[in-house]
Amino acid sequence: GQQVMQIPQYQHVQEGEDFTTYCNSSTTLSNIQWYKQRPGGHPVFLIQLVKSGEVKKQKRLTFQFGEAKKNSSLHITATQTTDVGTYFCAGPKGGSYIPTFGRGTSLIVHP
């Protein structure tokens, strides 16, 4: 079945360094969503990408959707301690609107 693979599983950075997490699907996705879950918290919706090659920015966060709509990335510029958490991508299963979640990338920022 369709899987959404996310790498890396963990990423340690020094505060001020950049961070990127990657999401790859075995099939073409109609859209991809990104969520952030703070330690001990619940996932919070960040953004949805729909168009091939789409790039969206939210302050220091840049989201990209691949040309083939099979991969996506989230890049954080100059990380801060408030960026700590697990970032999940989610893409719908074929023929459904319900997203399948990746395992997430846990970001640890060292001050």
Place this chain on the structure above:
Amino acid sequence: DGGITQSPKYLFRKEGQNVTLSCEQNLNHDAMYWYRQDPGQGLRLIYYSQIVNDFQKGDIAEGYSVSREKKESFPLTVTSAQKNPTAFYLCASSMMTVANYGYTFGSGTRLTVV
């Protein structure tokens, strides 16, 4: 304020017991979902409901049951048939056309078998 309320926040279950997790939303969302999260894992779909009095199995429905008698409520029962129930359970809701809104999640229930 609109949102999703899950209760209780922590729940302890003895072997062989059924327990019910509550999920209530006041967002007027049609669709509601239950996910299970284990350490280092993504979110796995247990059940979902797109309309009152109807629900569908997700990827890991065995050992769980749900009901959707009201639009606002989607309780999850973890039955004794679920052999490894210790996990973090998340309820979510969405508009049917997810568009740019994504899912809204509740704050979760941590279930532990004792």
